[in-house]
Amino acid sequence: MKDDPIVEEIRQIREAYAARFNYNLKAIYQDLKRLEQKNPRPHRRRLPKRIMEGEVVNR
Numbered sequence: 697m698k699d700d701p702i703v704e705e706i707r708q709i710r711e712a713y714a715a716r717f718n719y720n721l722k723a724i725y726q727d728l729k730r731l732e733q734k735n736p737r738p739h740r741r742r743l744p745k746r747i748m749e750g751e752v753v754n755r
Contacts, residue, residue, distance in 0.1 A: 717723040732739060747753060 714724060717727065
């Protein structure tokens with residue numbers, strides 16, 4: 697499979713971000729929550745779509 701430069705860049709950014717917190721998942725989580733609170737755009741969770749009886753779901 698051909699290497700994708702965009703995927704490689706994302707992996708490097710993710711690695712650098714984790715390294716900032718010494719790979720501590722709790723610290724990463726707390727930072728993400730802090731960034732989420734600073735974001736002026738509202739954070740909304742979407743409810744799962746209800747499946748009606750007899751409805752066929754394509755996967």
